[in-house]
Amino acid sequence: MSTPAAPGSVMRGAVDLSSLRNRPQSPAPAAAPAAAQDGGATPLVFDVTDATFGEVLELSRTVPVVIDLWAEWCGPCKQLSPVLEKVVTELGGRLVLAKVDVDANPQLAQGFRAQSIPMVLALVAGQPVPLFTGAVPEQQVRDVFAQLLQLAAQHGVTGTVPVDGAPAAEAPAEEALPPLHAEAFAAIEEGDYARAISAYEKALAENPRDADARAGLGQVRLLDRVQGSDLQAARAAAAAEPTGIEAQFLVADLDVVGGHVDDAFGRLLELFAALPAAERAPVRERLLELFGLIGDDDARVIRARTRLASLLF
Structure with missing residues (x-):
């Protein structure tokens, strides 16, 4: 891509x-x-x-x-x-x-x-x-x-390195994170994705318009789904079960985590097309979740949305 x-x-x-x-x-x-x-x-x-x-x-x-x-x-x-x-x-x-x-x-x-x-x-x-x-x-x-x-x-990484002998610029003061966001970040650092998910869900319950919490929740849910997964084993399982929803979901998630977003969308769109209409809803929901994670204005999301719409109608 x-x-x-x-x-x-x-x-x-x-x-x-x-x-x-x-x-x-x-x-x-x-x-x-x-x-x-x-x-x-x-x-x-x-x-x-x-x-x-x-x-x-x-x-x-x-x-x-x-x-x-x-x-x-x-x-x-x-x-x-x-x-x-x-x-x-x-x-x-x-x-x-x-x-x-x-x-x-x-x-x-x-x-x-x-x-x-x-x-x-x-x-x-x-x-x-x-x-x-x-x-x-x-x-x-x-x-x-x-x-x-x-x-x-x-994430508080705002330093610079000196250029041509000039001193490094001072980092601006970091704005404190809201308590539930701070709790989520601490949990992520510890690899405790369940606690991070819970913190973000509480933040959204307090403020449904909290875009940062919504984005963070989607990211952590994705990481939680792929935690401990082996990419080669997942690909083999998906190849053996071309219309197996969970098997295809796992490879798509791993592809997104690895930066292969087009591959993930292509896999899920092919699965959507191959399934009977009555079984397509979970695939559509997963696609919409990943669209939100990547960003609605991303070119790959726009292309995938267009193809999904053509398959729907």
């Missing part, structure tokens, strides 16, 4: 990075944290390896880190990488770009479920945010990064 995911629909914990957090660290001159520890400023664009990824996770607690998964043989990667570097540089330290050669770093490629490249995601406070795959136009990159900065600010 070539259109970006809505960063506002952050999938906190969407990629399992636990196996990479405590890997032994080895010297890597190109890695940003290592450069900073040597007394120099963190570069805006740098390479990251399986061994140095733990440092990048820590850096993402201060400034959003964009991850560019690429390979030397990948033509679209060579088109996209200069665009990413240009936009990151122009943002003057509000974002940094970490480049991952998937051939040289299989652990990271596996951890990020890189089924196709170029694949771009971000790290915010140690948590992954799927952005897009494919070589997208520069303006779309700018739009996605602008939304990413807004998302990072919502």
Whole structure:
């Protein structure tokens, strides 16, 4: 796919990075944290390896880190990488770009479920945010990064890195979250999705117009559904049962979490078309839920809504 995911629909914990957090660290001159520890400023664009990824996770607690998964043989990667570097540089330290050669770093490629490249995601406070795959136009990159900065600010990640020796800008004072939102965020950090769901449901009961709570509830419900699932096993089960609603739902959820939104919508629309009219309601409801999660103005949602309407009428 070539259109970006809505960063506002952050999938906190969407990629399992636990196996990479405590890997032994080895010297890597190109890695940003290592450069900073040597007394120099963190570069805006740098390479990251399986061994140095733990440092990048820590850096993402201060400034959003964009991850560019690429390979030397990948033509679209060579088109996209200069665009990413240009936009990151122009943002003057509000974002940094970490480049991952998937051939040289299989652990990271596996951890990020890189089924196709170029694949771009971000790290915010140690948590992954799927952005897009494919070589997208520069303006779309700018739009996605602008939304990413807004998302990072919502999570308190508002630092910058020094540029050309200039001191880092001070982060603006963070506005306190409402109590139930704070409870939900704390539960998400602990992996307690049931408690987070409960907190968001209470927030919505108090204020049905709370858009942040509604979005958060949809995101956490999605994460709760896929928690502990194995993607390959789920795909095998779905292939064995093409009209099995729950089997197809699970793969679609995993695809959304992994940033493959078009694939998820396509799977559910094909399921909707294949089922008798009397059995379609749950599929329609799941599609509408995912539309709301991604965002009504997202191009992929608009395309999927159009196709759903044609199937309905």
